[in-house]
Amino acid sequence: MSSTSVSMTVNGKSVTKEVPARTLLVSFLRDHLGLTGTHVGCDTSQCGACNVHIDGKCVKSCTVLAAQADGASVTTIEGLAKGDQLHPMQAAFKEHHALQCGFCTPGMIMTGVALANEKSNPSETEIREYLEGNFCRCTGYHNIVKAIETGAKAMRR
Amino acid sequence: MANPNGIGASVRRVEDNRFITGRGTYTDDINRPGQTYGWFVRSPHAAAKIKSINAKKALAMPGVIAVLTGADMAADNIGGLPCGWLVKSKDGSPMKEPGHPPLANDRVRHVGDQVAFVIAATREGARDAADAVEVSYEPLKAAVDAAAALKPGAPLVHDDVPGNLCYDWEWGDKAKTDEAFKNAAHVTKLKVINNRLVPNAIEPRAAIGEYDRASDRYTLYTTTQNPHVIRLLMGAFVLHVPESKLRVVAPDVGGGFGSKIFHYAEEAVVTWAAKKTGQTIKWTCDRSESFVTDAHGRDHTTEAELAMDKNGKFLGLRVHTIASMGAYLSTFASSVPTYLYATLLAGQYSTPAIYANVKAVFTNTVPVDAYRGAGRPEACYILERIVENAAREMKLDKTEIRRRNLVPAAAMPYMTPVALQYDSGNFAHNLDVGLKAADYAGFAKRKEASAKQGKLRGIGLSTYIEACGIAPSAVAGALGARAGLYEAAEVRFHPTGTVTVFTGSHSHGQGHETTFAQVVATKLGVPFENIEIVHGDTDRIPFGMGTYGSRSIAVGGVAIVEACEKIITKSKKIAAHVLQTTADKIDFEDGVFKDKASNKTMTIAEVAFTAYVPHNFPHDTLEPGLDEQAFYDPKNFTYPNGCYVCEVEIAQDTGEVSIASFYAVDDFGKVINPMIVEGQVHGGLGQGIGQALLEHCVYDHQSGQLISGSYMDYAMPRADNLPSFNVSTTEVPCTHNVLGVKGCGEAGAIGAPAAVMNAVVDALSNLGINHIEMPATSQNVWQAMQGATKKAAD
Numbered sequence: 001m002s003s004t005s006v007s008m009t010v011n012g013k014s015v016t017k018e019v020p021a022r023t024l025l026v027s028f029l030r031d032h033l034g035l036t037g038t039h040v041g042c043d044t045s046q047c048g049a050c051n052v053h054i055d056g057k058c059v060k061s062c063t064v065l066a067a068q069a070d071g072a073s074v075t076t077i078e079g080l081a082k083g084d085q086l087h088p089m090q091a092a093f094k095e096h097h098a099l100q101c102g103f104c105t106p107g108m109i110m111t112g113v114a115l116a117n118e119k120s121n122p123s124e125t126e127i128r129e130y131l132e133g134n135f136c137r138c139t140g141y142h143n144i145v146k147a148i149e150t151g152a153k154a155m156r157r
Numbered sequence: 158m159a160n161p162n163g164i165g166a167s168v169r170r171v172e173d174n175r176f177i178t179g180r181g182t183y184t185d186d187i188n189r190p191g192q193t194y195g196w197f198v199r200s201p202h203a204a205a206k207i208k209s210i211n212a213k214k215a216l217a218m219p220g221v222i223a224v225l226t227g228a229d230m231a232a233d234n235i236g237g238l239p240c241g242w243l244v245k246s247k248d249g250s251p252m253k254e255p256g257h258p259p260l261a262n263d264r265v266r267h268v269g270d271q272v273a274f275v276i277a278a279t280r281e282g283a284r285d286a287a288d289a290v291e292v293s294y295e296p297l298k299a300a301v302d303a304a305a306a307l308k309p310g311a312p313l314v315h316d317d318v319p320g321n322l323c324y325d326w327e328w329g330d331k332a333k334t335d336e337a338f339k340n341a342a343h344v345t346k347l348k349v350i351n352n353r354l355v356p357n358a359i360e361p362r363a364a365i366g367e368y369d370r371a372s373d374r375y376t377l378y379t380t381t382q383n384p385h386v387i388r389l390l391m392g393a394f395v396l397h398v399p400e401s402k403l404r405v406v407a408p409d410v411g412g413g414f415g416s417k418i419f420h421y422a423e424e425a426v427v428t429w430a431a432k433k434t435g436q437t438i439k440w441t442c443d444r445s446e447s448f449v450t451d452a453h454g455r456d457h458t459t460e461a462e463l464a465m466d467k468n469g470k471f472l473g474l475r476v477h478t479i480a481s482m483g484a485y486l487s488t489f490a491s492s493v494p495t496y497l498y499a500t501l502l503a504g505q506y507s508t509p510a511i512y513a514n515v516k517a518v519f520t521n522t523v524p525v526d527a528y529r530g531a532g533r534p535e536a537c538y539i540l541e542r543i544v545e546n547a548a549r550e551m552k553l554d555k556t557e558i559r560r561r562n563l564v565p566a567a568a569m570p571y572m573t574p575v576a577l578q579y580d581s582g583n584f585a586h587n588l589d590v591g592l593k594a595a596d597y598a599g600f601a602k603r604k605e606a607s608a609k610q611g612k613l614r615g616i617g618l619s620t621y622i623e624a625c626g627i628a629p630s631a632v633a634g635a636l637g638a639r640a641g642l643y644e645a646a647e648v649r650f651h652p653t654g655t656v657t658v659f660t661g662s663h664s665h666g667q668g669h670e671t672t673f674a675q676v677v678a679t680k681l682g683v684p685f686e687n688i689e690i691v692h693g694d695t696d697r698i699p700f701g702m703g704t705y706g707s708r709s710i711a712v713g714g715v716a717i718v719e720a721c722e723k724i725i726t727k728s729k730k731i732a733a734h735v736l737q738t739t740a741d742k743i744d745f746e747d748g749v750f751k752d753k754a755s756n757k758t759m760t761i762a763e764v765a766f767t768a769y770v771p772h773n774f775p776h777d778t779l780e781p782g783l784d785e786q787a788f789y790d791p792k793n794f795t796y797p798n799g800c801y802v803c804e805v806e807i808a809q810d811t812g813e814v815s816i817a818s819f820y821a822v823d824d825f826g827k828v829i830n831p832m833i834v835e836g837q838v839h840g841g842l843g844q845g846i847g848q849a850l851l852e853h854c855v856y857d858h859q860s861g862q863l864i865s866g867s868y869m870d871y872a873m874p875r876a877d878n879l880p881s882f883n884v885s886t887t888e889v890p891c892t893h894n895v896l897g898v899k900g901c902g903e904a905g906a907i908g909a910p911a912a913v914m915n916a917v918v919d920a921l922s923n924l925g926i927n928h929i930e931m932p933a934t935s936q937n938v939w940q941a942m943q944g945a946t947k948k949a950a951d
Contacts, residue, residue, distance in 0.1 A: 020281070031280075036186035037179015039411070041359040042444040046868035049359055077179030090177040094169055097836045101666030102176025103360040103411025109177060124881070131876035135868070137359050137412050138666045140843030140905075141876040143836060 006066045010035070011079025019066055026050045028066035029076060037077040037106045041135065048134030051107035051114075052076045058114035060133070077106035080113070089113045092151030093144075100138035108134055108144055116152035124149065160747075162685035163678045164896075167832035170671045172664070181409040184363040184380050185441045192365070193222060195427055195440040196283035198273040198290045199449065200265035203299035203521040203861025204312065207263050207292060210273055215286040220278035223434045224290060225426070227260040227272075235259065235429055238420055238485070239394040242492035243637040244324050244517070252324040252517070255315035257485040259395065259422035259429075265294070266314055266484035267521050268863055269449025271422050274430060276438055299521035299861035303481035304458055306520050314484055314519040323482050323491070323517040328499040329575055334512035337473025341464035345547040351535045352931045353456035353481070353854040355871055356528045358665075360411020361442040362451065366427030368435070376404045377428045382413040382663050383703020386640070388695050390420040390488070396429055400695075403428075407693040410665035414844070415527040416451045417665065418705045419488035423450075448866045453854055454528020456481040457494060457535050463543045469551045469558045473510040474502055476539060480517050483524035490526045491517065496636045497532030497624070497706075503573035504540040505584040505620045505798060506562040511574050521861045527705065529844055529906040533623040541619045541911030545918070546927055555618055555915075556592060560585065563620070570892070577624055580892045582798045587822045587887055588620060591800035594883060595820040603804070603817075612806040614817065615922075617915025619801040621908035625900040626711030626795035626891075643790035644708070645700040646716035648677065648724050650783035652769035654762030655687045658720075661701020662713030663692050666840075667902065668833045669709060675829055676714055676896070680721040681761055682748020699786050707900030710829060711795045715894045719787035728764045730779055735759060735767060795891050795899040799823035801912040807920045812939030814850055814917055816880040821908070823884070826891040826899035834901045838884045841905020847874040848906070849913035853932050872932070925949065 006023075007016040010033060017032050029035045029052070040062055041049035050062040053075040080087035089112045092098070099105040108131070115122055115130045122130065127148045128141070136144060162168045175181050212224035238257040245251055260271050273290050277283035300306035300314055306321040314321050338344060365378040375398060381387050384405040392403045410417060427438050442450065457480050464473040480494035499513035530537075548558040564571050566583040573579065592598075600616050607614035627633070630641035647659040658677055662669055674688040691697055704713070729740040732750035736743070736757045744751045748761045759767075768783040804817040821838055828834050851872035855864045865871040890897030910931060917933045918926060924945040929937060 022281070030186075035179070036183075037181070039183070039360070040185075040443075041361065041411075042868050044444065044867050044869050046873075047359060047444075077177075081178055086177065093177050094173040097170065097832045099173060099176055100668070100836060100840060101358070101360065101412040102172070102181050102409065103183065103358075105176050106179050125877075128877040135359055135873050135875065137357055137414065137844070137873070138840045139836060140839035140841075140846075140874075140882065141879055142839040142843075142882050145876065145881070 004067050006070050008069050008071060009073040011075060021067060023066045024062055025064040025066045025069050026061040029061060035076050035078050039103055039106060041104065046135065047104065048107040048111060049104050051110040053110060053114065058111055077109060080109065088154035089116065089151035092147040092154060096143045096147040096150060098139060098143040098147035104134065104136045108136065112148040112151055115148060116155045120152060120156050122149070122152055160678050163675055164829050166675065166830065168671055168675055168685065168830055170668050171674065172668065172670045183360055183409045183411055184365065184378050187365060187378055187408065189365060189367060189437045191437055193276050193278055193436045193438050194280040194283045195430065195438045196275050196287040197271050197423065198275065198287045198292065200268060200270040200272055202265055202294055202296050203268050203301065204297040205265050205294035206297065207261060207265060207272065208295055209293045211291040212273065214291065215275060215289040218282065218286045218289060220282040221286045222276040222436060225260070225274045225430055227258055227262040230258065230260050230429065231262065233429065234397065236395045236397065238422060239390055240486040240491055241488050241639050243639060244326055244491040244495050245637070246324045247327040252491055253318045254486055255318055259425045267523050268861060269523060274426050276430060276434055276436060301520055301522060301856050301858050301861045303456065303479050303518040303520055306518050307479065307516060314521055318519055321519045323486065323519055325516050326495050327514045329512040330510055331512045334473045334475050334510040337510040338464045338475065341472055342467035343465050343551060345463045345543055345550050347543045347546055347928060348460045349539055349542060350930050351455045351457040351538055352848060354454045354528055354848055354852050355448055355854050356414045356416035356451060356454055357873060358412030358414055358416060361444055361447050362417065362421065362423065363441040364424050364427045365437065365439045366431035367437045368432040374402050374404065375428050375431065376406065377424060378406045378408065379424050380410050380417055381407045382410065382417045382665055382705055383701065384663065384693055384695050385661060385701040386703050387420050387424060391425050391428065395425045404696045407663055413665045414529040415454065415531055415705060418703065419452055419526055445867055449523055449863055452487045452524050452526035453483065454525065455535060456525050459539055461539045461543050463547050465547060465551065469553045469561050471506055471508040471562050474508050476502065476513045478513065478515045480515055481520050481522065481525050482517050483520060483522045485524050487524035487526035490524060493527050493532045498536050500575045500577050501533050501536035501622065501624060502540060503575055504537065505564060505622050507564050509574060522856055529841065530903045533903065534907045534910060537619065537621045537907050538911045541621065542914060545617065545915045549922060549927065556588065556597065559588060559620055578793060579796045580793055581889050582622065582796055582824055583889050584620060584798060587798065587800040587824060590887060591802045591820055591822040594822065594885065595802035595818065597802065607806050611809050613809060613920040614804060614806050615916040615918065615920025616802065616804050617912045617919055619908045619912035619915065622796055622798040623903060623907050624794040625707035625797055625903065626791050627706030627708045628791065629793060630790050641790065642702055643788050644702055644712040644716040645786065645788050646713065646720045647699050647784065647786045648717065648720040650724065650765040650768065652766055654765050656681065656683055657689050657691055658717055659691045659698040660713050660717060661698055661703065662709040663704045667704065667709055672710065672829050672833055673714060673717055676717060677721060680718055681724065683761060707797065707902040710896065710898045711894060711900045712789060712791055714898060715896055716787050716789035718895050719789050720785045723785035723787060724783060727783060727785065728761060731764050731767055732759045734775065734779060792893045795826065797823060797825050797899040797901060797904050799904060799908060801908045803912040803916045805913065805916040805920055807917070807938060811935050812942055813935040814933050814938060816846065819880055819882050821882060821884040821905065822887060823901065823904050824887045824889050825901040827888055827897035828886055829898065834886065835884050837901045838905045839882055841903060842882055842909045843874055843879055845906045845909025846879060846913055849910040849931050849933060851878060851932050851934070
């Protein structure tokens, strides 16, 4: 199995690792960096539990080779809070009970932040449509929509 | 002073802090020292003989440690996976329980059946090597659909199960029911299919097996809703290892919905293989594998008949159901289409005579077992669908026919003809609240407005009841359960006044760490933040039957209260000793013990400190320490109930159904945390609406290949498929537990499908359509509309 050297900035820290060439970004984060907040919920790029930001764009990390993110800046769920201070989107998820089992939550929050960055005042319909790539089996999405609405508002401040 | 974080407050969840920051610990997040990886070779055939397994190439690949098969398990005398509930056929014979080997021996019986287990140094290496294991199969004809599998000459799933019949069971009074039909002024008939579903918790199952030679102890980390049950079943029936040598840990679990109750083959295989190979082995399912290995849900075909007098008063209900069990009996499979189903066929109505016949059938498909609601959604769906059709046939309003038949609040406790005794509920009140909230009276106007936009609008009701808080052990045992269904709790005070609560319930999204702490805060008057809830580890928790059947608060929560009561009783003795009086003179309120005579007080924290620093305890009458356990066995089931009102709009040109509004009114008894309860209802509704409009697990009828085997083929509800929900609760306390709670986890999934489908049929009824099968996809609805139009033209 050929290996390759991959360097990127993850949550503000530079990392370089020698990994098998076929390593997916999500495995790079989970298995090689120990950042297990990013989850794998499917094998067809449907569920969005693995969503991270690559150079500010929300991307399914199960669908990107680590090598393709070489030189990029990656933000995962672990990189959102500043110390004990939650990111406004994280705080909104807690406030609105937008999570139950928590497994889809990191992907949902990363997607919510990406939406708010694109559109500072998204409507309910816009939020529901933007979540087309994220599954949640617990919440019926009701509270996730409310949380993203609130989180986006808080990010404007 | 009421505790601001006590019972009744929407306390924000404690567990969220780790989940929103990516610091949860799910099974696949755990990495043990020296860990290796396992991957299963699985059957590509629905039915086949295994002629040979050749692992030579696989074993020669880099990093491959072992390839294990059913023959290795048989050599180690490993047992089959057991079923936890004995159902007897109407002739008294026990159900057929064919063997369920964790790794197949000579036959495979569904696509996905485990054939071999490959262990390698890396996940990718194990997967590559699994592809290199050569299995030679002789494919056999498959029995796929349950009704077809019952027909003479159908291929046999198990050679020792004639006709593929697991059991032919009946419930209720047949003679009395037949008599009711003879006297009926009208009989409404309906054949319904309850579509097969895939539970699809977003976290795929995973397991890590570990064996410590020094202590001869095994540890299994697994994605389960009931670690003690897994320890019991795996230890006693499969591995033949004493429970004292087994530790089962269920860490954070990413959703279950029933599918993570069962003892799965993979758990036994990784645990056994850990000792056999001397390796710590992690197995993580991928989603495609989940589709063909996680137990599926529902899959009933039912013919129902409702007998009425001329006023629409129900006289009798008769149902004949065929239920697929899949290829093997999963842990609780046999109980789902029987005791969790037919016992609920009275619903909220005073129908005097009910008879049900259920044939459970083996098929060459994934085992079918409990999925959110488990039997109760199937009962509710039949009843609520046939009641609305009956209303239409009797030319009665759908609310009026219900009002004429609802069990009145004054009749509680009410004994149904199908063995359950409802303790409490005000069904008519829920109906009133639901109709008012949904503005039932204003529906005609909204229908008109929809019509102007080319849309058909329909309104549907569902007045559901379920039996939860599973279960009184004596009742469950009399009905064939091979386990007791109590719950255990331990409340441990620490010397400095903080409290750790160990619960046998397991949280995989329900928020127990918050709800249970609220209960303890209220009962003991301890600050909420000083209470920690521990679950999911057989080495830490005294015992547990786990979480399913909406039982956590109604059984697990009450067990915690019982342990708190023991803490208070002992604390009174300690306070009496310190305050130099007797325990009967001590009052307790809001965390303070008071001597009624002297008004001297001690806080519960002071009592706890004294308990652990017993410098002058009279040791013959007062034991040091403050740590109490309780096992609580409920006296009855609890009966959550409610009224759901759904409106749909159907696009006339495409048949696309959209939910225009959804109102849920639920009586869960006393509500501990309204925010969490609402969230549970939302989630249940999402799954119920998913069943009604989107989800369908489809097999090829001939080959037994799973056609809807990925998220690209199986329609999971997405955010833009679901509406905002309007939910509220009415609180009629449960009469037989100290918290007055009934449970809320399954209600949405039980009540929603009927409400949605009643609305769909209502919208289409002008076309002469009186039924449409789930899921009401645009294709299904459009075809029904075309068929009706053609029929009208002919």
